[in-house]
Amino acid sequence: MKKTDILARFPPRMENLLLILNDLQNQSRMNCLSKKDLTRVAKYLNTTLSTIYGVASYYSMFSLTPRGRHIIRMCRSPVCHCAGVSDMFDELTRLLKIEVGATTPDRLFTLETAECLGQCDLAPAMMIDDVAYGNLTAASLATIIGRYRNKSASQGD
Ligand code: FES
Structure with missing residues (x-):
């Protein structure tokens, strides 16, 4: 779906801002909001870029930097x-070989709290x-992460 189509699904009112940002981010291959997205939304809602930026940067569910395809919280x-x-954090950082806040080199996972x-x-x-x-246990974490990895591999990612 094109980003202009996402905007068109919502009347241009500020009360729709979070829904618009959420849908735009979900549509992003990098799981984040770009400056272009924020500018487009500001124009659509007839407000300033700083207003949109303030909202997008306030909520932890939004990211302004590229992330992995799957967000682990x-x-x-x-x-x-x-x-x-x-202990589960330790196990997960061991399995993914990244620290909290980082993205795996294959861009499959971002680990957040x-x-x-x-x-x-x-x-x-x-x-x-x-x-x-x-x-969660160490064993169930390994199974869950393995499932996502296998799914990604079977899709040829
Ligand atoms: S889900 Fe409530 S404290 Fe973790």
């Missing part, structure tokens, strides 16, 4: 912390894109 809030999420994901009963928990994973 590991919960760092108290319940997950008590359930051993630190998050506040409570609303999955406390499944702590320790994480999300990959829109999918939640809980009761």
Whole structure:
């Protein structure tokens, strides 16, 4: 879908800003918002680039720098912390060979932290894109990451 088509799906009102930014980012191969995106949105909503930039940079769900195809958000809030999420961080950085905030060289994953994901009963928990994973163990992490890697490989990426 072209970016102009994304804009056209929403009436040009500020109340639609987050939805527009979200759809534009989802459409991005780099999983981020470019300056061109922000400029286009500012023009569409008849506001300033700095206003749009302020919103896009405020919310952690938006990125202004290129990221991997899949965003892993590991919960760092108290319940997950008590359930051993630190060990899961260690395991994940070992599996991906990157630190928090980084993107794998194949651009498949970006590893981020998050506040409570609303999955406390499944702590320790994480999300990959829109999918939640809980009761994480070293073994389940390896299985989950392997699944994404295999899917990517089968698609010839
Ligand atoms: S504290 Fe981790 S999901 Fe709620």
